[in-house]
Amino acid sequence: MNRQIVKLFSLVVALFAVLIGFTSYWSVFDAEALEEEDANTRPLFEQQQIKRGRILAADGTVIARSVPKGRGESLRYVRRYPEDSLYGHPIGYSFVEEGDSEFEQFHNDELVGNDSEFTSILDELRGHTQEGNDIVTNLDPAAQVVALEGLAAAGFGAVVAIEPQSGRIRVLASNPSFDPNRVPYELTELNENELEAPLLNRATQGQRPPGSTFKVVTAAAGLDSGTITPETTIDAPGVLDVQGLELHNDFDEDFGPIALDTALTNSVNTWFAQLGEQVGQDTLFEYMDRFGFNTKPAIDLPSDQLSTSGIFEEGELLGPNDPIDIARVAIGQERLLATPLQMAEVAAAIANGGKLMKPQIWSRVVDPDGRVTDRLDPSEYSQPISEETAAELNTAMQGVVSEGTGTNAAIPGVTVAGKTGTAETPYNDSCGGGTDENQAWFIGFAPAEDPQIAIAATVECTTQFGNDVAAPIFRDVAETILAGGSGLG
Amino acid sequence: MSARNRELTALVPVALLLTAGFAAVFAQEGARIDDASLVYGAYFLAVCLAAHIYLRVRLPDADPYLFPLVALLTAFGLVMIYRIDPDLARDQANWFVLGLVLFALTIQFLRDYDVLERYRYTIAVVGLLLLLAPRLPGIGQQVNGAFLGVKIGPLAFQPAEFSKICLVVFLASYLREHREVLIVGARRVLGVTLPPLKHFGPMLVVWGASMFMLVFIRDLGSSLMFFAAFLALLYVATGRFSFVAIGMAMFLVGAWFFASTVPHVHDRVEIWLDPYAHPKGSGYQILQSIFAQADGGLFGKGFGQALITIPGTDNALLPAAQTDTIYSLIVNELGLFGACGVVMIYLLIAARGFKIALIAGDGFSKLLATGLTAVFSIQAFVIIGGVTRVIPLTGVTLPFISYGGSSIVANFVLLALLLLVSDRARREAGAEARLGGLALEGR
Numbered sequence: 001m002n003r004q005i006v007k008l009f010s011l012v013v014a015l016f017a018v019l020i021g022f023t024s025y026w027s028v029f030d031a032e033a034l035e036e037e038d039a040n041t042r043p044l045f046e047q048q049q050i051k052r053g054r055i056l057a058a059d060g061t062v063i064a065r066s067v068p069k070g071r072g073e074s075l076r077y078v079r080r081y082p083e084d085s086l087y088g089h090p091i092g093y094s095f096v097e098e099g100d101s102e103f104e105q106f107h108n109d110e111l112v113g114n115d116s117e118f119t120s121i122l123d124e125l126r127g128h129t130q131e132g133n134d135i136v137t138n139l140d141p142a143a144q145v146v147a148l149e150g151l152a153a154a155g156f157g158a159v160v161a162i163e164p165q166s167g168r169i170r171v172l173a174s175n176p177s178f179d180p181n182r183v184p185y186e187l188t189e190l191n192e193n194e195l196e197a198p199l200l201n202r203a204t205q206g207q208r209p210p211g212s213t214f215k216v217v218t219a220a221a222g223l224d225s226g227t228i229t230p231e232t233t234i235d236a237p238g239v240l241d242v243q244g245l246e247l248h249n250d251f252d253e254d255f256g257p258i259a260l261d262t263a264l265t266n267s268v269n270t271w272f273a274q275l276g277e278q279v280g281q282d283t284l285f286e287y288m289d290r291f292g293f294n295t296k297p298a299i300d301l302p303s304d305q306l307s308t309s310g311i312f313e314e315g316e317l318l319g320p321n322d323p324i325d326i327a328r329v330a331i332g333q334e335r336l337l338a339t340p341l342q343m344a345e346v347a348a349a350i351a352n353g354g355k356l357m358k359p360q361i362w363s364r365v366v367d368p369d370g371r372v373t374d375r376l377d378p379s380e381y382s383q384p385i386s387e388e389t390a391a392e393l394n395t396a397m398q399g400v401v402s403e404g405t406g407t408n409a410a411i412p413g414v415t416v417a418g419k420t421g422t423a424e425t426p427y428n429d430s431c432g433g434g435t436d437e438n439q440a441w442f443i444g445f446a447p448a449e450d451p452q453i454a455i456a457a458t459v460e461c462t463t464q465f466g467n468d469v470a471a472p473i474f475r476d477v478a479e480t481i482l483a484g485g486s487g488l489g
Numbered sequence: 490m491s492a493r494n495r496e497l498t499a500l501v502p503v504a505l506l507l508t509a510g511f512a513a514v515f516a517q518e519g520a521r522i523d524d525a526s527l528v529y530g531a532y533f534l535a536v537c538l539a540a541h542i543y544l545r546v547r548l549p550d551a552d553p554y555l556f557p558l559v560a561l562l563t564a565f566g567l568v569m570i571y572r573i574d575p576d577l578a579r580d581q582a583n584w585f586v587l588g589l590v591l592f593a594l595t596i597q598f599l600r601d602y603d604v605l606e607r608y609r610y611t612i613a614v615v616g617l618l619l620l621l622a623p624r625l626p627g628i629g630q631q632v633n634g635a636f637l638g639v640k641i642g643p644l645a646f647q648p649a650e651f652s653k654i655c656l657v658v659f660l661a662s663y664l665r666e667h668r669e670v671l672i673v674g675a676r677r678v679l680g681v682t683l684p685p686l687k688h689f690g691p692m693l694v695v696w697g698a699s700m701f702m703l704v705f706i707r708d709l710g711s712s713l714m715f716f717a718a719f720l721a722l723l724y725v726a727t728g729r730f731s732f733v734a735i736g737m738a739m740f741l742v743g744a745w746f747f748a749s750t751v752p753h754v755h756d757r758v759e760i761w762l763d764p765y766a767h768p769k770g771s772g773y774q775i776l777q778s779i780f781a782q783a784d785g786g787l788f789g790k791g792f793g794q795a796l797i798t799i800p801g802t803d804n805a806l807l808p809a810a811q812t813d814t815i816y817s818l819i820v821n822e823l824g825l826f827g828a829c830g831v832v833m834i835y836l837l838i839a840a841r842g843f844k845i846a847l848i849a850g851d852g853f854s855k856l857l858a859t860g861l862t863a864v865f866s867i868q869a870f871v872i873i874g875g876v877t878r879v880i881p882l883t884g885v886t887l888p889f890i891s892y893g894g895s896s897i898v899a900n901f902v903l904l905a906l907l908l909l910v911s912d913r914a915r916r917e918a919g920a921e922a923r924l925g926g927l928a929l930e931g932r
Contacts, residue, residue: 001725001726001728001846001852001855001856001859002847003728004724004725004728005725005843005846005847005855005859006843006847007724008721008724008725008843008859008863009839009840009843012836012839012843012863012866012870013836015866015870015874016832016835016836016839016866016870018874018879019832019870019873019874019877019879020828020829020832022874022877022878022879023782023820023825023828023829023832023873023877024825026779026782026783026820026877026878027782027783027785027786027787027820027824027825027828028786028787028825030783031782031783031784031786034779034780034783035780035783035784037776037780038768039765039768039769039772039776039780040776040780040783041799041806042777042780042781042784042796042806043784045796045799045800045806046784046796048800049796049800069801070800070801074800074801074802075800076800076801
């Protein structure tokens, strides 16, 4: 019988090996996927027991913090947002039952202090309990307030302000916002409110027709590709036939042969439509790509909460080989859609001598002992245009504010460069379906000689023009930041 | 070093481990190291020493490693249960002492365990009655749709734990007598070796009992455990793999039939195949068991660090953490390394148990040791396999670790029987060796 006993023991060894195999699979090899499972609420409950780090504005204002509830085994932390709805976007929320969004979601690992398994073992041996890190953002509270107040007076919309040399996001405002403190009580209502869509971050997710602000991109492509120089003139009639449809200037005004500065100052549609056709679809697409169109922005927010800017057919992004009326794209019409963040990046790239920096909301990570463990190292996203082209565009954009369509953006004692935009959005359900509604825009930067801030401001469903509603918001926000704002820490 | 001195030496680290374990739990809970951990460690060592001295007197030649290994599992279980609920740990400590009392009584009265052979049919009937008891009106108890418990007045226990020992004793005895005829009388039909029907009748009874358990007791885990132990013994006794294959086929057919007709069994299998179908309902326990393991990783979160209830509530995040899913809690807190340690201890116990069977002189001793070791190992496999989704999850306890009086007491009786067999086997082997001028040391 001994032979059988030995075989039986081998079987037991094999069975136990299977147990070890399965245990290894669940605990190590498949662990990461299991932690991501929707049914797995354990990571959330565990995070709730960790004191999540604070989120601070650039000047140290507390945007989000965690407060303890209960004692001992039932101790847990709950998120509080002292500034209520001011930073609903882009900070978002973080709660166990409701989940998380935006900045809170993207920077979760730093905020809960997730390090490598090795360091957490060291911490455990040293008797440390896991504690989250603080994150200091680049957001400027004073300017954020001004932006949201301006939007509140003008209508639904968004403002994005970027420091051109570093890509630091100083303002990211979306109206209407929401109070993250209310999320545990009214997430369903917030989600179901389709008219106001308060959870939609219009600055990064709102795809809107950019209107004439896109002419800056067309001009950049024309100059940088050598299709035109600042002196090249194009005849700009009042009405132009494009693909069998008439394309009009405002009041059908005939400008005759004019160069870029006049065309941009007066936002001459027929001039840019022809430039678009001269540049051609391939080249225009190439420059759009360089400015960040046709891909998700490189900002530190969750990718599923970001929208791509580009030309869309029923939600599908079109490419350089699709049939597109390029003349109308050149003036920001056709099926072109852009987010305020994207348009702010266009302004920032021109302001920074043609270099587009990666836009970032975070500035540094501070551990519970007050040590800075990570610091934003500004990095270049692309160089869409040469320094020379940027300078030429800068000059042309100054004319828009000093004597053109964007005079309301002027700041006393400061040279401002910019571009207005007013895209007609008739029969738009989200605007109530009226015929007179526009998407009003202003993008620009100041001071023009040494740009400190680049801003895109947009108001939707307004019957007014870019210069009437968007330019004043640009001006107020720029003024606040140039006056020192709340300081950049 | 003599066998008993080796046993004594091995018990010291066990007591130290228990002390360290309690200290870790205390440190986690109160951020201080309480003297109580030392007191617990001392008590535990004292109780183990008492048992050791008893073994020294009664079974001086018995295997020296089994008792320390079991003590290690018990100590480990006590710490884990203490970490879940100190009140449960106090109960468990009492059960441990009671278990040792029954352990001693078994050794006292079954010194000559051959007597078991004489009462084998009585034992078989007692075993079957024990299995039936949970269905008897008035004393039966239903747990999660399965009839597992019996409650007489204040005394509640799970009869299947004791029944498994009865079954092994009966099978060992029956097979010892009939193994020859089973081998010789076998015929080959269509290339398959079939056992002689006449002597196979009682075997069919065992198969019937397993099926009966599936249907009436609805206890898939015990059913699997019993039948696997039966097949293991049949194989060792006859050396015919074809018998095992036939048995396995019969079990699978029966299990498949009942799985598709008995709702409770059917549900268990469905949950096993697709736990994500009802993640908050029927699939909750197995999913949480696996999530807890995923949370543990390689090194675990440390003693007392894992979540068992949903914070701020009394709702279980890991259901039945002190019984069914205690292994998942171990993986969660001590990681894959800790779990490997636990499985290794079971494997070492199995190794020592089969070693006893190897050196045992007579057929009954061999088969008894084999059966006891097999049923013990399979029980560990069924529950660990259940919580790791190797097989459907069933309500079997993890021997010596899970909370539960019946389990710990019954398993101490099992250990007592193994040591009885071991003592005689080693004494006889030792005598032979001395005759041959060889030393037993190191065996």
